[in-house]
Every structure is written in C-alpha cells, then in structure tokens.
Amino acid sequence: MKKLRIIFFIIFFILLSFNLLAQSFDEMLNEAIKFYDEGKYRKAAELAEEAFKMGDPNMEHFYNTACCWALTGEKEKALQNLEKAIENGWLDVEWMQEDKDLEILQGDEQFKDLIAKLQKRIMKLEDNLPVVHEETAIIDLPKPNYDSNTSIEKALKKRRSIRNYSDESLTIEEISQILWSAYGVTLYKDGMPDFLRGGLKTAPSAGATYPLEIYVVASDVTDLPAGIYKYKPEGHKLIKISAENKREELYEASFGQDWVKDAPAALVYSAVFPRTTDRYRERGRERYVCMDLGHSAENVYLQCVSLKMGTVAIGAFDDLKLKLLINMTKGEEPLYIMPLGKLKESEEEK
Ligand SMILES: Cc1cc2nc3c(=O)[nH]c(=O)nc-3n(C[C@H](O)[C@H](O)[C@H](O)COP(=O)(O)O)c2cc1C
Structure with a gap:
C-alpha cells in the first residue's frame, strides 16, 4: 500500500x-x-x-x-x-x-x-486526390420538412453569425434539413438536362450550372457515424468519403478558429469551377461561382434560425489542407466552412 x-x-x-x-x-x-x-x-x-x-x-x-x-x-x-x-x-x-x-x-x-x-x-x-468519388456507401437522408413556425421575416431578423454552441449533439434530421436548405432539389420535370444533377434547387445558380459541392464533417451527430460525407442533391443522399473523425484537423485547417473545434458538425463547400466557367468564362470565375455560394450559404444561415442552431460562414482557412483532409476530387476548390451546432440557451432568447 x-x-x-x-x-x-x-x-x-x-x-x-x-x-x-x-x-x-x-x-x-x-x-x-x-x-x-x-x-x-x-x-x-x-x-x-x-x-x-x-x-x-x-x-x-x-x-x-x-x-x-x-x-x-x-x-x-x-x-x-x-x-x-x-x-x-x-x-x-x-x-x-x-x-x-x-x-x-x-x-x-x-x-x-x-x-x-x-x-x-x-x-x-x-x-493523390481522386478524380471521382466512388459512390459505394450511400446513406438516404430523412425527408426534409417544408414547413415551420419560423416566418421568413423572423429568420432574417434573427440571422447572426454564431460562434458559440451548446454541447448537445445534432441529429441526422437536422443535418438533412440543413443540406436541403443549402442545395436541395425543389423542382424536377421529365426531360430536364443531366447537368442539373437532380433538378432546380433551393438556391439560384447562374445558368443552372450548380458548381457547388457540399460536404458534411460529422463528429457528434445522432444516427450519423463520425466521418466525412458528400451531399448528393439528387435523391437527397450522402456518400461516405471517410469514416474518420476529422474535427481536429478541420480546426487546424481553419487556422485554429475555436468555433470549428466546438461544433458537432460542419459543412464544407467547394466548387467545380469549370461547370460555370465553361459557359461564362472569366465572368463565371470572378462573379458567378461565389454569388452561387452566397445564395446557398444564406439559406443555411436562415434554416439554422428555424432549427435553433447556429453557424458562421468561414472563408479563412488553408485551401490545400482543407482539400486534402476532405479528399476532394481533383477539380474542386474549397470555398467555405460552416460549423453547425445547437444554440446555447442564452443565444435562443436573443
Ligand atoms: C466571405 C466571408 C468570409 C468570412 N470569414 C469568416 C471567418 O473566417 N471566420 C469567422 O469567424 N467569420 C467569418 N465571416 C463572418 C463575418 O465575420 C460576419 O458575417 C460579419 O461579422 C457580420 O456578422 P453577422 O453575420 O452576424 O451579421 C465571414 C463572412 C463572409 C461573408
């Protein structure tokens, strides 16, 4: 003893x-x-x-x-x-x-x-980055809600960049809702061209070229194991890219922005520029792709208000590190990180 x-x-x-x-x-x-x-x-x-x-x-x-x-x-x-x-x-x-x-x-x-x-x-x-992502492990997302008690005016009034989240886990339903708001399909008709990838979406896009790709970096989401997933608007699905929890690496890639480390999940946006620049040349590169990004990200901000969640659009990060940690395909350029978390009670009251 x-x-x-x-x-x-x-x-x-x-x-x-x-x-x-x-x-x-x-x-x-x-x-x-x-x-x-x-x-x-x-x-x-x-x-x-x-x-x-x-x-x-x-x-x-x-x-x-x-x-x-x-x-x-x-x-x-x-x-x-x-x-x-x-x-x-x-x-x-x-x-x-x-x-x-x-x-x-x-x-x-x-x-x-x-x-x-x-x-x-x-x-x-x-x-070493892939040319395409294998679509082997596919997860069907829960159907999104098309109604809520939050008016669009209230969502606009309350929208804020939130950098402080509660310790609560997120749910796969919340992730599904956020992804739908970002780039979900809202109109499909027979005969629509393939490049629409599922149809017209919640966010407008120059010439409907839809250059954006959206990933979920999940670390604490009920019914969604930690890992990296790519959103497929067609069919509202996720493709599994990695089964590793990359929260810490995402935090490092964002130059140590604490809200990235504290969030149970984050969206990462990238763009395949040629989808837009093949049609619009320099104007596509200098204007349209980032305009498209802004439309989609604003949807995420507003949807967060209605789900009592918080997010912030992050443009400051190490491009290459982010590309590598997500294992983006060769043609993609990373554009935004948007951490996601539930609001703290003090934030809800504001
Ligand atoms: C293009 C862009 C890049 C941004 N990058 C960051 C960032 O790297 N880190 C961060 O904490 N906030 C970032 N923000 C959020 C802004 O700081 C925030 O929108 C601004 O302070 C206004 O506050 P509000 O969104 O609450 O109205 C960014 C916003 C935009 C539009």
Whole structure:
C-alpha cells in the first residue's frame, strides 16, 4: 500500500511538472507574440527559440519565428526556421511568397529552392486526390420538412453569425434539413438536362450550372457515424468519403478558429469551377461561382434560425489542407466552412 502511494505521488509530480513546463512554453510564446507586436523582433525570435527547448513547437511557431528573424535581417536563422516549418507540415507556399515579413528572403536563391521543394511536395499531394468519388456507401437522408413556425421575416431578423454552441449533439434530421436548405432539389420535370444533377434547387445558380459541392464533417451527430460525407442533391443522399473523425484537423485547417473545434458538425463547400466557367468564362470565375455560394450559404444561415442552431460562414482557412483532409476530387476548390451546432440557451432568447 505504501509503495503504491509513493508511485502515485511520483506519477502525480511528473505530470504536474510536465504541465508546468507546458504552461511556461505557452506563456513564453505569448510573450514572444507581444514582442513581435511591439516591433521587438529579435527579442521575439530569441524567446521563441528558448521556448522551443521546453515544449513541442508546431509549424506555425517555426514559421512565425522565421518571420521575426527575417525582420531583423538574420537570413540564415530565418531560413532554418522556415525549413523546420516545412518539415512540420507547412504547405502555404503562396503565403510564403507574399508575406511582407519575409521580404528580405524573397529574392534569395536558398528561399527559391525551398519554394521549389515545397511546390513539388504540394503537386505530389494533389496528384493523390481522386478524380471521382466512388459512390459505394450511400446513406438516404430523412425527408426534409417544408414547413415551420419560423416566418421568413423572423429568420432574417434573427440571422447572426454564431460562434458559440451548446454541447448537445445534432441529429441526422437536422443535418438533412440543413443540406436541403443549402442545395436541395425543389423542382424536377421529365426531360430536364443531366447537368442539373437532380433538378432546380433551393438556391439560384447562374445558368443552372450548380458548381457547388457540399460536404458534411460529422463528429457528434445522432444516427450519423463520425466521418466525412458528400451531399448528393439528387435523391437527397450522402456518400461516405471517410469514416474518420476529422474535427481536429478541420480546426487546424481553419487556422485554429475555436468555433470549428466546438461544433458537432460542419459543412464544407467547394466548387467545380469549370461547370460555370465553361459557359461564362472569366465572368463565371470572378462573379458567378461565389454569388452561387452566397445564395446557398444564406439559406443555411436562415434554416439554422428555424432549427435553433447556429453557424458562421468561414472563408479563412488553408485551401490545400482543407482539400486534402476532405479528399476532394481533383477539380474542386474549397470555398467555405460552416460549423453547425445547437444554440446555447442564452443565444435562443436573443
Ligand atoms: C466571405 C466571408 C468570409 C468570412 N470569414 C469568416 C471567418 O473566417 N471566420 C469567422 O469567424 N467569420 C467569418 N465571416 C463572418 C463575418 O465575420 C460576419 O458575417 C460579419 O461579422 C457580420 O456578422 P453577422 O453575420 O452576424 O451579421 C465571414 C463572412 C463572409 C461573408
């Protein structure tokens, strides 16, 4: 008994000291960010590298440290940190090329080599994306409701971006309703062309070209196992893409927006641009596809009001990471993440 107690205390103190170390790692990095904000770049970089010895730095920590060194003119140290950022999964090559903090490096041969290496890696990753999604595991969604007690005026008045959700699970009925509002078929007549993919929908679309694809990233939905699903408006179905819970990865792809981590499910929108640009060329790319997206996303916002749910349209994320985690097909470009959750009681009253 005594021995057990000693072991217990040893384990307790080991855990405690790890926790303390982890805390000071975070604290030091927060301090480094403050130095960065105050323009004290050398101090920020030195403190960050000191912190790295005590914790487990990720790609963003290395990247930010590279920025600080670059801003002090220390090219070598900046490049070393960039290499570590890449080793740890950094893939945002465009950001690296445009980031004003890295200006001093952008003409440098070593920097260009790093960019070339990264571009090669990205091409390889994109090459592994599928051309089409196999439609093997199909789930029929419950029939949506076409009526509710929420007037359209009330939904418009109450619509807000919500970033705070209750702990409640969602249900497959709620997911079904949300997907129907986003892109569900509302009119089909014999003889309608195949490119409509099921018929005319809840959202308007330029030339009825319907460029959007919608995925559900489910992590806590009753009667829908955690995983990734693609919505098929024709027949109101889901195709299973993955059986893994990707909530954490989605959160990381959204640059750590907490509401993505807290939501029991999220929609991810992508577009197959050629569906629209083949007909409308540049006007399709610059205007129509994103106009289509806005129509559909607004439907989701309004439907959320009537279901006492919350969502927010998220445009800030790492495109490539999102593409890879969803396993989008080769021609798709990601456009929005919309986390979904039940409202907290305090939000319902507003
Ligand atoms: C194109 C677009 C991109 C957005 N990106 C984000 C985002 O990345 N993260 C976020 O929390 N909110 C995002 N929003 C939500 C806006 O911040 C929000 O709509 C705005 O503050 C107005 O608030 P409201 O929607 O409650 O009226 C985005 C909205 C739009 C239209």
